[in-house]
Amino acid sequence: MAMIEVSNLKKSFGKLDVLKQLTFTVNKNDVVAVIGPSGSGKSTMLRSLVHLEQIDAGSISVVGEYLVKDGVYPRLPEIKQITSKMGMVFQHFNLFPHLTVQENLEIAPKLVKKASASELRQRSTELLGKIGLTNRAKAYPANLSGGQKQRVAIARALMMDPEILLFDEPTSALDPELTGEVLQVMKDLAEEQMTMIVVTHEMGFAKEVANRVIFMDDGEIVESGHPSEIFTNPQFDRTKVFLNRSF
Numbered sequence: 001m002a003m004i005e006v007s008n009l010k011k012s013f014g015k016l017d018v019l020k021q022l023t024f025t026v027n028k029n030d031v032v033a034v035i036g037p038s039g040s041g042k043s044t045m046l047r048s049l050v051h052l053e054q055i056d057a058g059s060i061s062v063v064g065e066y067l068v069k070d071g072v073y074p075r076l077p078e079i080k081q082i083t084s085k086m087g088m089v090f091q092h093f094n095l096f097p098h099l100t101v102q103e104n105l106e107i108a109p110k111l112v113k114k115a116s117a118s119e120l121r122q123r124s125t126e127l128l129g130k131i132g133l134t135n136r137a138k139a140y141p142a143n144l145s146g147g148q149k150q151r152v153a154i155a156r157a158l159m160m161d162p163e164i165l166l167f168d169e170p171t172s173a174l175d176p177e178l179t180g181e182v183l184q185v186m187k188d189l190a191e192e193q194m195t196m197i198v199v200t201h202e203m204g205f206a207k208e209v210a211n212r213v214i215f216m217d218d219g220e221i222v223e224s225g226h227p228s229e230i231f232t233n234p235q236f237d238r239t240k241v242f243l244n245r246s247f
Protein backbone atom coordinates (compact mmCIF):
# COMPACT_ATOMS: atom_id res chain seq x y z
CA MET A 1 0.00 0.00 0.00
CA ALA A 2 1.33 3.43 -0.98
CA MET A 3 1.78 5.75 2.00
CA ILE A 4 3.33 8.61 0.05
CA GLU A 5 3.17 9.16 -3.69
CA VAL A 6 5.12 12.00 -5.21
CA SER A 7 4.84 12.76 -8.90
CA ASN A 8 6.64 15.38 -10.98
CA LEU A 9 7.36 17.54 -7.96
CA LYS A 10 9.04 20.82 -8.85
CA LYS A 11 10.30 23.49 -6.49
CA SER A 12 12.39 26.58 -7.12
CA PHE A 13 13.79 29.27 -4.88
CA GLY A 14 13.86 32.27 -7.22
CA LYS A 15 15.88 31.21 -10.25
CA LEU A 16 17.30 28.14 -8.51
CA ASP A 17 15.53 24.91 -9.48
CA VAL A 18 16.00 22.96 -6.27
CA LEU A 19 13.71 20.01 -7.03
CA LYS A 20 13.45 19.31 -10.72
CA GLN A 21 10.99 16.53 -11.38
CA LEU A 22 10.79 14.18 -8.45
CA THR A 23 8.68 11.05 -8.68
CA PHE A 24 8.74 8.29 -6.08
CA THR A 25 6.51 6.14 -3.91
CA VAL A 26 6.91 5.10 -0.30
CA ASN A 27 5.00 1.96 0.64
CA LYS A 28 3.74 0.88 4.04
CA ASN A 29 6.57 -0.40 6.26
CA ASP A 30 9.25 0.98 3.94
CA VAL A 31 12.38 2.42 5.48
CA VAL A 32 13.71 4.72 2.78
CA ALA A 33 17.16 6.24 3.20
CA VAL A 34 17.73 9.41 1.17
CA ILE A 35 21.36 10.17 0.47
CA GLY A 36 23.12 12.75 -1.67
CA PRO A 37 25.54 15.65 -1.60
CA SER A 38 24.96 18.87 0.29
CA GLY A 39 22.56 21.13 -1.59
CA SER A 40 21.01 18.31 -3.63
CA GLY A 41 17.54 19.12 -2.25
CA LYS A 42 17.05 16.40 0.38
CA SER A 43 15.76 18.72 3.13
CA THR A 44 13.60 20.69 0.71
CA MET A 45 12.03 17.43 -0.45
CA LEU A 46 11.23 16.33 3.13
CA ARG A 47 9.97 19.79 4.08
CA SER A 48 7.68 19.75 1.03
CA LEU A 49 6.08 16.53 2.24
CA VAL A 50 5.00 18.16 5.51
CA HIS A 51 4.12 21.51 3.91
CA LEU A 52 6.98 23.43 5.48
CA GLU A 53 7.71 24.34 1.86
CA GLN A 54 5.11 24.94 -0.82
CA ILE A 55 5.87 23.23 -4.13
CA ASP A 56 5.46 24.87 -7.55
CA ALA A 57 4.18 21.94 -9.58
CA GLY A 58 3.41 18.25 -9.27
CA SER A 59 1.47 16.17 -6.79
CA ILE A 60 1.96 14.68 -3.34
CA SER A 61 -0.50 12.24 -1.88
CA VAL A 62 -0.34 10.94 1.68
CA VAL A 63 -2.19 7.75 2.60
CA GLY A 64 -4.50 8.22 -0.37
CA GLU A 65 -5.25 11.93 0.04
CA TYR A 66 -3.76 14.75 -2.00
CA LEU A 67 -1.71 17.25 -0.03
CA VAL A 68 -1.26 18.95 -3.38
CA LYS A 69 -2.55 17.92 -6.79
CA ASP A 70 -0.98 19.29 -9.96
CA GLY A 71 0.42 22.20 -7.97
CA VAL A 72 -2.90 23.09 -6.33
CA TYR A 73 -3.33 22.88 -2.55
CA PRO A 74 -6.61 22.38 -0.70
CA ARG A 75 -7.65 24.68 2.13
CA LEU A 76 -5.54 24.91 5.28
CA PRO A 77 -7.69 22.68 7.55
CA GLU A 78 -7.43 19.90 4.99
CA ILE A 79 -3.69 20.45 4.61
CA LYS A 80 -3.30 20.20 8.38
CA GLN A 81 -5.36 17.04 8.56
CA ILE A 82 -3.19 15.42 5.86
CA THR A 83 0.18 16.52 7.28
CA SER A 84 -0.88 15.28 10.73
CA LYS A 85 -0.32 11.76 9.43
CA MET A 86 3.41 12.51 9.39
CA GLY A 87 5.86 13.23 12.18
CA MET A 88 9.14 15.00 11.55
CA VAL A 89 12.43 14.82 13.43
CA PHE A 90 14.99 17.51 12.69
CA GLN A 91 18.76 17.67 13.00
CA HIS A 92 18.54 20.23 15.80
CA PHE A 93 15.84 18.58 17.98
CA ASN A 94 13.82 21.81 18.42
CA LEU A 95 12.63 20.92 21.92
CA PHE A 96 10.91 23.58 24.03
CA PRO A 97 13.61 24.71 26.51
CA HIS A 98 11.15 25.87 29.19
CA LEU A 99 9.28 22.55 29.32
CA THR A 100 10.42 19.32 30.94
CA VAL A 101 10.98 16.20 28.88
CA GLN A 102 7.54 14.84 29.69
CA GLU A 103 5.88 18.20 29.05
CA ASN A 104 7.64 18.37 25.68
CA LEU A 105 6.03 15.06 24.79
CA GLU A 106 2.56 16.09 25.91
CA ILE A 107 2.27 19.68 24.71
CA ALA A 108 1.33 19.13 21.04
CA PRO A 109 -1.26 16.36 21.56
CA LYS A 110 -2.66 18.35 24.50
CA LEU A 111 -3.29 21.30 22.18
CA VAL A 112 -4.32 19.38 19.09
CA LYS A 113 -5.93 16.13 20.17
CA LYS A 114 -8.78 15.82 22.55
CA ALA A 115 -7.03 13.23 24.73
CA SER A 116 -7.36 13.48 28.51
CA ALA A 117 -4.40 14.42 30.71
CA SER A 118 -4.27 10.91 32.14
CA GLU A 119 -4.28 9.31 28.70
CA LEU A 120 -1.44 11.59 27.64
CA ARG A 121 0.51 10.84 30.80
CA GLN A 122 0.14 7.13 30.21
CA ARG A 123 1.31 7.38 26.59
CA SER A 124 4.23 9.72 27.36
CA THR A 125 5.35 7.46 30.21
CA GLU A 126 5.25 4.48 27.87
CA LEU A 127 7.29 6.32 25.23
CA LEU A 128 9.85 7.50 27.78
CA GLY A 129 10.38 3.85 28.60
CA LYS A 130 10.75 3.00 24.95
CA ILE A 131 13.52 5.56 24.46
CA GLY A 132 15.19 4.63 27.76
CA LEU A 133 14.60 7.96 29.51
CA THR A 134 12.08 7.12 32.22
CA ASN A 135 14.35 8.61 34.86
CA ARG A 136 14.69 11.93 32.98
CA ALA A 137 10.98 12.73 32.71
CA LYS A 138 11.32 15.89 34.83
CA ALA A 139 14.62 17.07 33.35
CA TYR A 140 14.85 20.14 31.13
CA PRO A 141 16.36 19.85 27.64
CA ALA A 142 19.42 21.93 28.63
CA ASN A 143 20.40 19.16 31.04
CA LEU A 144 20.28 16.37 28.47
CA SER A 145 22.95 15.11 26.11
CA GLY A 146 22.41 15.60 22.37
CA GLY A 147 21.56 11.94 21.96
CA GLN A 148 19.00 12.12 24.76
CA LYS A 149 17.47 15.27 23.25
CA GLN A 150 17.10 13.58 19.91
CA ARG A 151 15.48 10.53 21.49
CA VAL A 152 13.00 12.89 23.18
CA ALA A 153 12.33 14.54 19.81
CA ILE A 154 11.54 11.12 18.34
CA ALA A 155 9.21 10.27 21.23
CA ARG A 156 7.55 13.65 20.84
CA ALA A 157 6.84 12.91 17.17
CA LEU A 158 5.42 9.51 18.16
CA MET A 159 3.01 11.13 20.64
CA MET A 160 0.96 12.31 17.65
CA ASP A 161 0.55 8.72 16.41
CA PRO A 162 1.95 9.40 12.95
CA GLU A 163 1.62 6.84 10.19
CA ILE A 164 4.92 7.98 8.68
CA LEU A 165 8.03 9.38 10.32
CA LEU A 166 10.42 11.68 8.48
CA PHE A 167 13.95 12.29 9.73
CA ASP A 168 16.29 15.00 8.45
CA GLU A 169 19.84 14.03 9.40
CA PRO A 170 18.84 13.08 12.95
CA THR A 171 22.39 12.26 14.03
CA SER A 172 24.40 14.90 12.17
CA ALA A 173 24.56 17.30 15.11
CA LEU A 174 25.69 14.60 17.54
CA ASP A 175 29.10 13.52 18.72
CA PRO A 176 29.90 10.15 17.17
CA GLU A 177 29.56 8.30 20.49
CA LEU A 178 25.95 9.52 20.81
CA THR A 179 24.72 8.58 17.34
CA GLY A 180 24.40 4.87 18.20
CA GLU A 181 21.68 5.36 20.81
CA VAL A 182 19.57 7.41 18.39
CA LEU A 183 20.08 4.99 15.53
CA GLN A 184 19.03 2.16 17.87
CA VAL A 185 15.69 3.86 18.60
CA MET A 186 15.17 4.29 14.85
CA LYS A 187 16.09 0.67 14.26
CA ASP A 188 13.55 -0.44 16.87
CA LEU A 189 10.89 1.62 15.09
CA ALA A 190 11.80 0.01 11.77
CA GLU A 191 11.45 -3.41 13.38
CA GLU A 192 8.00 -2.40 14.59
CA GLN A 193 7.15 -1.71 10.93
CA MET A 194 7.01 2.07 11.18
CA THR A 195 7.12 3.64 7.71
CA MET A 196 10.09 6.00 7.63
CA ILE A 197 11.97 8.32 5.30
CA VAL A 198 15.43 9.10 6.65
CA VAL A 199 17.76 11.67 5.13
CA THR A 200 21.10 10.50 6.41
CA HIS A 201 24.86 10.44 6.04
CA GLU A 202 24.95 7.22 8.07
CA MET A 203 25.69 4.77 5.29
CA GLY A 204 25.90 1.92 7.82
CA PHE A 205 22.34 2.63 8.95
CA ALA A 206 21.14 2.92 5.35
CA LYS A 207 22.75 -0.42 4.51
CA GLU A 208 21.53 -2.24 7.56
CA VAL A 209 18.04 -0.84 8.17
CA ALA A 210 16.70 0.68 4.95
CA ASN A 211 14.93 -1.47 2.41
CA ARG A 212 15.39 1.24 -0.22
CA VAL A 213 17.94 3.91 -0.89
CA ILE A 214 17.22 7.02 -2.94
CA PHE A 215 20.28 8.85 -4.23
CA MET A 216 19.63 12.51 -5.01
CA ASP A 217 21.93 14.89 -6.80
CA ASP A 218 21.23 18.39 -8.08
CA GLY A 219 17.48 18.25 -7.41
CA GLU A 220 16.95 14.90 -9.11
CA ILE A 221 16.62 11.29 -8.08
CA VAL A 222 19.56 9.78 -9.89
CA GLU A 223 18.77 6.22 -8.86
CA SER A 224 16.99 4.23 -6.21
CA GLY A 225 16.94 0.62 -5.20
CA HIS A 226 17.72 -1.88 -2.48
CA PRO A 227 20.83 -0.93 -0.48
CA SER A 228 22.58 -4.08 -1.70
CA GLU A 229 22.19 -2.83 -5.29
CA ILE A 230 22.96 0.85 -4.72
CA PHE A 231 25.97 0.33 -2.48
CA THR A 232 27.59 -2.55 -4.32
CA ASN A 233 26.52 -1.96 -7.90
CA PRO A 234 25.57 1.68 -8.52
CA GLN A 235 24.51 2.28 -12.11
CA PHE A 236 25.48 5.91 -12.53
CA ASP A 237 28.81 7.71 -12.28
CA ARG A 238 27.30 10.41 -10.06
CA THR A 239 26.31 7.74 -7.53
CA LYS A 240 29.73 6.08 -7.73
CA VAL A 241 31.54 9.35 -7.14
CA PHE A 242 29.34 10.20 -4.15
CA LEU A 243 29.68 6.76 -2.57
CA ASN A 244 33.45 6.74 -3.05
CA ARG A 245 33.61 9.98 -1.12
CA SER A 246 31.28 8.76 1.65
CA PHE A 247 33.01 5.54 2.68
Ligand SMILES: Nc1ncnc2c1ncn2[C@@H]1O[C@H](COP(=O)(O)OP(=O)(O)OP(=O)(O)O)[C@@H](O)[C@H]1O
Nearest residue numbers: 013014016018036037038039040041042043044045
Ligand atom coordinates in the same frame (compact mmCIF):
# COMPACT_ATOMS: atom_id res chain seq x y z
N1 LIG B 1 14.65 29.02 1.87
C1 LIG B 1 15.55 28.95 0.89
N2 LIG B 1 15.77 30.01 0.08
C2 LIG B 1 16.65 29.95 -0.95
N3 LIG B 1 17.37 28.84 -1.26
C3 LIG B 1 17.20 27.77 -0.48
C4 LIG B 1 16.29 27.75 0.63
N4 LIG B 1 16.33 26.53 1.21
C5 LIG B 1 17.22 25.81 0.49
N5 LIG B 1 17.75 26.54 -0.52
C6 LIG B 1 18.71 26.07 -1.51
O1 LIG B 1 18.18 24.91 -2.10
C7 LIG B 1 19.20 23.96 -2.38
C8 LIG B 1 18.84 22.65 -1.71
O2 LIG B 1 18.90 22.81 -0.33
P1 LIG B 1 18.57 21.65 0.70
O3 LIG B 1 18.71 22.21 2.04
O4 LIG B 1 17.28 21.02 0.32
O5 LIG B 1 19.74 20.62 0.37
P2 LIG B 1 20.22 19.34 1.20
O6 LIG B 1 20.37 18.23 0.21
O7 LIG B 1 19.30 19.11 2.34
O8 LIG B 1 21.67 19.76 1.72
P3 LIG B 1 22.45 19.38 3.09
O9 LIG B 1 22.99 17.98 2.89
O10 LIG B 1 23.54 20.40 3.16
O11 LIG B 1 21.46 19.47 4.22
C9 LIG B 1 20.50 24.58 -1.88
O12 LIG B 1 21.13 25.17 -2.99
C10 LIG B 1 20.03 25.63 -0.90
O13 LIG B 1 20.94 26.68 -0.82
Ligand SMILES: [Mg+2]
Nearest residue numbers: 042043044168
Ligand atom coordinates in the same frame (compact mmCIF):
# COMPACT_ATOMS: atom_id res chain seq x y z
MG1 LIG C 1 19.56 19.14 4.41
